[in-house]
Amino acid sequence: MNKSILFLLAFCIFFGNPVNAQVSRLVNKVKNTVTNDVTGKPDSGTQNAKQEPEPKCACEQPQLILDLGGSLKLMYSEITISFKDDGSMLVKDKITNDFYIIKDGVTQGPIKAGDPKLAGFDNIDDRDRPKETNLWANNEYISKSGEKFLIKFGGKSYGPYAQINEFHVTKSKEKFAAVVTENVAVTEDEGKKMEEAIKNAKTDQERMDLSMKYSQQMMQKMQQAGGATGILPKLVTNIPGADYDAFKSKGGMLNSNMKYDDILSTSFDKIIDLKGNTVLTLKEDATGARDLFVNTANTKYAVYNYGTLTFSDGTTMSEMFNLHWIKVNGQVYLAYMYYSPKRNAIMQCKMQF
Numbered sequence: 001m002n003k004s005i006l007f008l009l010a011f012c013i014f015f016g017n018p019v020n021a022q023v024s025r026l027v028n029k030v031k032n033t034v035t036n037d038v039t040g041k042p043d044s045g046t047q048n049a050k051q052e053p054e055p056k057c058a059c060e061q062p063q064l065i066l067d068l069g070g071s072l073k074l075m076y077s078e079i080t081i082s083f084k085d086d087g088s089m090l091v092k093d094k095i096t097n098d099f100y101i102i103k104d105g106v107t108q109g110p111i112k113a114g115d116p117k118l119a120g121f122d123n124i125d126d127r128d129r130p131k132e133t134n135l136w137a138n139n140e141y142i143s144k145s146g147e148k149f150l151i152k153f154g155g156k157s158y159g160p161y162a163q164i165n166e167f168h169v170t171k172s173k174e175k176f177a178a179v180v181t182e183n184v185a186v187t188e189d190e191g192k193k194m195e196e197a198i199k200n201a202k203t204d205q206e207r208m209d210l211s212m213k214y215s216q217q218m219m220q221k222m223q224q225a226g227g228a229t230g231i232l233p234k235l236v237t238n239i240p241g242a243d244y245d246a247f248k249s250k251g252g253m254l255n256s257n258m259k260y261d262d263i264l265s266t267s268f269d270k271i272i273d274l275k276g277n278t279v280l281t282l283k284e285d286a287t288g289a290r291d292l293f294v295n296t297a298n299t300k301y302a303v304y305n306y307g308t309l310t311f312s313d314g315t316t317m318s319e320m321f322n323l324h325w326i327k328v329n330g331q332v333y334l335a336y337m338y339y340s341p342k343r344n345a346i347m348q349c350k351m352q353f
Contacts, residue, residue, distance in 0.1 A: 026093060052341040055319030066102055069344040076339055082121040090121040091281050111123035151178060165233060168256035168263050171325045177237035177254055177263045184231055211283055239274055246276025259294040260325040260332045294352045296332050
């Protein structure tokens with residue numbers, strides 16, 4: 001009996017689940033199994049799992065995304081999941097540290113850590129992520145042009161720019177917006193050389209002379225770039241009527257995930273477009289929310305938090321994850337995934353929004 005209790009404590013400490021909303025249900029199942037062992041009751045194992053109810057967010061005709069009980073033989077409690085904008089899904093088996101990539105119903109794997117195929121996925125351990133010195137190295141729209149960057153979108157070129165601070169593309173792949181800086185007073189390489197020279201100076205006078213020299217060089221570079229305005233961030237986009245000043249006075253960071261075919265932002269209690277217009281006003285319980293979704297008609301929003309989606313009309317859906325936009329036959333849907341105990345699989349549903 002003591003061994004069983006110790007097993008329960010150890011299991012609960014190390015138990016991991018990529019979807020917080022379903023942790024309690026799975027932990028309770030483990031507790032029941034150990035309790036049956038302690039009291040001498042028979043353990044029905046797989047039968048109990050099949051009898052466990054489907055989550056409340058389950059739909060009538062879900063799409064099968066990943067069969068955990070098939071040839072992969074993965075345990076839902078022992079995997080982590082990450083996604084890319086192209087719809088592909090990365091599954092990591094925490095027992096073997098192997099990876100699997102699923103896209104359009106096709107599974108690749110097992111894939112070992114460090115493989116270039118893992119690049120571009122979010123929320124995987126940093127030691128498994130190939131290292132990149134260029135932030136935009138895997139961006140299909142951005143390329144290097146000497147020491148600067150070029151943006152190529154819709155058959156047009158934008159730039160070159162010394163820095164690209166933000167870059168966002170809508171789910172339709174038809175619109176983009178970027179916050180860029182055309183010139184900088186000093187590049188990263190130049191800055192390192194200046195710091196090294198000042199550090200190696202032998203006297204205080206030599207350090208002062210170098211500081212004055214570099215300050216004059218930076219001032220000259222700023223004047224050549226058009227003064228202070230040449231080194232200030234600006235908005236580059238193909239969205240008509242965008243006004244960066246009006247947007248920045250009310251909004252914050254750009255967001256291309258909030259709405260299917262638009263790039264928006266949030267202030268404290270408002271959702272703002274790139275023209276500075278208020279799209280929707282948020283209720284008090286939604287202010288400051290990170291994951292917001294706006295419907296096509298701009299008439300309502302939804303907030304996702306720890307497995308629960310709360311709509312602006314007060315209704316909720318729970319036990320879901322990976323909310324994302326899809327478009328089928330001209331209709332925009334908000335899709336989501338959930339774990340099905342009945343099928344031991346990850347399923348996907350979609351709803352008009």
